[in-house]
Amino acid sequence: MQRSPSSSPVRLLSVIAVVAVASALAGPAFAARAHATATIKVKVTAVEFKFTLSPATVKPGTVTFTVVNKGKLAHDFKIAGKKTPLIQPGKSATLTVTLKAGKYPYLCTVPGHAAAGMKGTFVVK
Ligand SMILES: [Cu+2]
DSSP: OOOOOOOOOHHHHHHHHHHHHHHHHHHHHHHHHHHOOOOOOOOEEETTTTEEEEESEEEEEEEEEEEEOOOOOOOEEEETTEEEEOBBBTTEEEEEEESEEEEEEEEESSHHHHHHTTTTEEEEO
């Protein structure tokens, strides 16, 4: 008696293996896409010499800060190791960061501005 190399039980197992691998690859991709839809928006207003953040507290996730300079000097906004370009009066810039729960100090990096009051702590919880 001789076995055929293409006997059906072997072929069926191969199909099951391929389907299992495909499902394993697709699963996390779908989960990541669903998670990425929830971008949190925070409006940051900069004046001499303070920032106003609205809302002041957010849940963990991807946060886009829209920084509007309503002052008379150029300012920037730095948080979680990222920084906007220098924003001229009347202009705005956005900064997107992914934040876990915690406290994140923010500041304006123009010399003297943070010391004058352009700093604070953003809370993610
Ligand atoms: Cu400043």
